[in-house]
Amino acid sequence: MITLILPAVFIGLLFHGIHRKVIARIQGRPGPPIWQEILHTLKFSFKQTWIPKTASMPMFVFIVAVSIAIWTGAFYIVFSGGSLLLLFAVFMLHKITEHGLGLSSGSPYGKFGAIRSVMSAASEIPLFATIAGIYVVTGSLMISDITRYQEIHGPLLIGAFPIAIAMYIVILSKMHYGPFSIIEAKEIVSGNRTEHFGVWRAGLEVAYALKTFVLLAAFVLLFIGALPWYLMLLAMLIVLISLSFVCAFTPMLSPFDAVALQTVITGVLAVYIIVLGVIG
Amino acid sequence: MFNLPIEGEELFVLEFGDIVNYFSLYTTTLFLFATAFIIIAIIARPERQTDIVFGTDAVYIKDVNQENLRFQRFMAIACGLATLGAVSSGDLFNFSLFTALIGITNIGIVAGVNNRYVLNAAYNYGIVAMVATTFLFGGAATALGTCGTLSIWELAGLGMVPLAAKMFLVLGVMGEGMAPFYIAKAEITRAPGAPYVLMIHVSSLLIFLRVIEIILTV
Numbered sequence: 303m304i305t306l307i308l309p310a311v312f313i314g315l316l317f318h319g320i321h322r323k324v325i326a327r328i329q330g331r332p333g334p335p336i337w338q339e340i341l342h343t344l345k346f347s348f349k350q351t352w353i354p355k356t357a358s359m360p361m362f363v364f365i366v367a368v369s370i371a372i373w374t375g376a377f378y379i380v381f382s383g384g385s386l387l388l389l390f391a392v393f394m395l396h397k398i399t400e401h402g403l404g405l406s407s408g409s410p411y412g413k414f415g416a417i418r419s420v421m422s423a424a425s426e427i428p429l430f431a432t433i434a435g436i437y438v439v440t441g442s443l444m445i446s447d448i449t450r451y452q453e454i455h456g457p458l459l460i461g462a463f464p465i466a467i468a469m470y471i472v473i474l475s476k477m478h479y480g481p482f483s484i485i486e487a488k489e490i491v492s493g494n495r496t497e498h499f500g501v502w503r504a505g506l507e508v509a510y511a512l513k514t515f516v517l518l519a520a521f522v523l524l525f526i527g528a529l530p531w532y533l534m535l536l537a538m539l540i541v542l543i544s545l546s547f548v549c550a551f552t553p554m555l556s557p558f559d560a561v562a563l564q565t566v567i568t569g570v571l572a573v574y575i576i577v578l579g580v581i582g
Numbered sequence: 583m584f585n586l587p588i589e590g591e592e593l594f595v596l597e598f599g600d601i602v603n604y605f606s607l608y609t610t611t612l613f614l615f616a617t618a619f620i621i622i623a624i625i626a627r628p629e630r631q632t633d634i635v636f637g638t639d640a641v642y643i644k645d646v647n648q649e650n651l652r653f654q655r656f657m658a659i660a661c662g663l664a665t666l667g668a669v670s671s672g673d674l675f676n677f678s679l680f681t682a683l684i685g686i687t688n689i690g691i692v693a694g695v696n697n698r699y700v701l702n703a704a705y706n707y708g709i710v711a712m713v714a715t716t717f718l719f720g721g722a723a724t725a726l727g728t729c730g731t732l733s734i735w736e737l738a739g740l741g742m743v744p745l746a747a748k749m750f751l752v753l754g755v756m757g758e759g760m761a762p763f764y765i766a767k768a769e770i771t772r773a774p775g776a777p778y779v780l781m782i783h784v785s786s787l788l789i790f791l792r793v794i795e796i797i798l799t800v
Contacts, residue, residue, distance in 0.1 A: 356643060358629035361622055361777045368618070375611070387795060388608050394787050395615060401783050408629040410641070420783070430794065437798065 307512070310377060313535070314511025315339040317518070317542050318478065324546035325479055343507040351500030356408025365402035366498065366505040372396060373512035380520050383446025389520060390433055393472070396513065400485060403506075404494030415493030418485045421557050422475070428468040428564060431571035435465035436524065438578050445523060452527035459525040464574045466525045470541075471567055473517045475560075477545050481552040482560045518542060602735035603672040608795060612669040612788050619777070619784045620662035623655060626777040647696065651778075654694040658781040661687035665785040669792050674722040674732040677796065678754065681718055684785045685711035685758035691778055707760065714757020721750030725800070737800040748797040755793040759786035 319336035326333025353362055376392040379385065397419060404416025437443055439462050440451040452458060459466050475482040486493035498506055518538040522529065526537055555563065594605040605613065628651055631644045661684055668680035689711060692704035724747035726732050729740075737743055 356630040356632050358626050358777055361626045361629075361780070364618075364622055364626075385608060387798070388611060390794075391608065391611060391791050394791055398780070398783055398787055402780050405780055406629060406777070408632050408643075410632055410634050413631075443798070 306381070307374060307377060310515045311508050311511050312340065314513070314515035315343055315507065317514050317539070318511060320539070321478065321542060321546045321549070324543055325550040328547065328550035339507065339511070343504050343511075346499070346504035346507065347501055349500045351502060354407055354409065354497050357497070358406045358408070361402065361406040362498075363502065365399055365406055366502050366509070368402070369396070369399040369509035370505055370512070372399070373509050373516060376516045377512055380445060380516055380523065383444060383449070386433055386436065386443040386445055386448070386524070389445075389516075390429055393429055399509075400494055403498060404485075407497035409497045411491040411496040412494050414490045415485045415496070418487075418490075418557055419494060422482060422484055422560055422564075428475075428568050428571065429472045431568050431575065432465050432469045432472065432524075435462060435468070435571065435575045435578065438575055439465070445520075449523055449528040457526045462525075462578075464571060466521075468567065468571050469521055469524065470545075471564065473521060473541075474545055474548060475564065476513065476517065477549055480545070480549045481555045482564070483554060484557050484560055487554060514542075600731055600733045600736055601673045601676075602733060603670060604735060605670065609669055609792070612791055613666060616662055616665040616669060616784060616788055619781060620659060620666075623658040623662060623777050623781055628654075628778065650694050650696060654691055654778040657687050657690035657694060658778040661691060661781050661785050665788050668785075668789050672734050674725050674734060674751075674796070674800075675719075677734075677792070678718045678722045678751075681755060681758050681789050681793075682711075682715045684789060685714065688758075688782045688785065691782055694778075710757050710760050714754045714760070716754075717750045717757065718754025721747045721754055724750060734796060734800060739799070741800075743800040748800070751793055752797060755789050759790050 316336060316339070318339040319334065322338065323333045323336050353359065372392050372395050376389055379388050379392070400419040401416045404412040404414070404419065406412075433443065436448060436458070439458065440448050442448060442451070448458075455461060474480050477483065478486070486495065490496075495503065495506060515538075518541055519534065521541055522534055522537045529537060591607055592604065593607060593610055596603045628646060630646065632641045633644060634641055664680050664683040664687055668677055668684060671677045671680060689704055689708045692707060693701060695701070722732060725737070725743045728744055728747065729737055729742045731737065
């Protein structure tokens with residue numbers, strides 16, 4: 303499993319590059335090469351690293367390590383068929399790392415990113431709706447059981463389409479340049495990551511690459527089922543490109559609209575799950 | 583209860599009669615996360631907050647009152663310890679108790695700042711947290727009245743706990759874990775955030791994660 307982490311990081315970074323390329327092409331720009339994010343990460347790894355005098359140490363550094371650790375754990379959970387509830391926990395803990403990044407630097411821009419991160423906590427609610435829905439349909443929260451269920455009953459993408467939409471929105475809320483990316487909006491520089499440069503930024507890029515890889519893999523496993531690795535990667539790529547289309551066509555929402563939209567989606571899903579539970 | 587396909591494998595069980603404290607892969611993850619942040623709260627130097635002078639390019643660094651910081655650190659550590667209790671408890675009453683304690687310590691962390699706006703936020707949050715305590719203990723009491731036990735281990739998989747009790751527990755945790763929203767209102771922009779304010783977010787999210795596990799299990 304550990305030997306798979308490195309390829310997952312590289313594929314995740316490549317996905318980020320493809321994401322930027324697709325958005326650029328849709329918007330009529332040439333865009334960067336698709337390996338740009340890999341080069342970025344390598345570049346940051348060798349750039350001068352510094353810690354602001356105002357930072358809370360060792361929190362400033364620790365939070366980067368936590369970010370990498372939780373997504374490495376998530377990778378293990380998804381590919382060992384572990385509990386979906388644990389994946390949900392990782393997703394929530396990621397929110398704490400987002401807060402921590404912004405709060406630990408002492409920078410006002412980082413702090414504004416952290417505040418927006420608190421406000422956008424609604425992005426976790428659709429994931430809870432996903433988990434509840436999957437539990438109602440399959441009777442299990444173990445990813446291995448859910449993939450086995452799909453081998454017998456067919457993909458949940460067809461059988462439980464609204465739940466797949468909820469998970470899709472969860473992934474969309476974590477994509478760069480997306481409608482819900484309010485914590486890294488340009489009016490607050492780089493938001494909660496403003497002060498993390500050099501090797502700290504490289505660490506964050508690695509963590510976020512793993513995050514993208516894990517979330518896309520989880521989507522494919524949960525709603526299409528277990529596939530051979532090359533088909534799995536292809537399915538993840540298709541999901542990613544569809545997300546890039548949404549990001550390219552949708553303006554960034556205001557913090558209020560982002561929260562309101564995610565809450566409405568969760569409300570609709572709650573009704574769907576209750577109906578599903580009652581009829582089922 | 584580990585036959586239930588919810589939270590992964592069993593790691594450790596400690597029995598006190600029918601009250602069984604247990605560590606699954608899930609609760610252990612939460613426990614370790616809280617432990618790491620307690621250590622950080624103990625050893626970390628607080629941030630020196632900078633702010634922008636409106637209408638100019640200037641920034642200034644705020645002075646931090648050492649006395650207040652010591653109080654915040656104490657409250658943050660207490661909050662972390664209460665979180666450890668909440669994520670490892672195998673009993674609905676103890677869970678409610680630790681969650682209420684988290685609410686109290688969160689008020690303490692916010693109230694440790696001498697600023698009118700921050701204290702106002704602490705006051706508002708305090709009212710919400712106190713109201714939430716009623717729901718929290720109401721949920722546990724309803725479960726006890728209906729099932730005759732508060733042990734999560736005993737209740738696991740039986741589906742005996744009424745939906746109303748589960749809803750009370752969730753409402754209680756939502757009230758106690760509401761702190762980050764009050765913090766965002768005033769505290770973060772006017773007071774040093776790391777590492778003490780971060781403990782509020784850690785505890786709030788962890789009790790939210792724990793209550794989800796509990797309502798799915800019982």
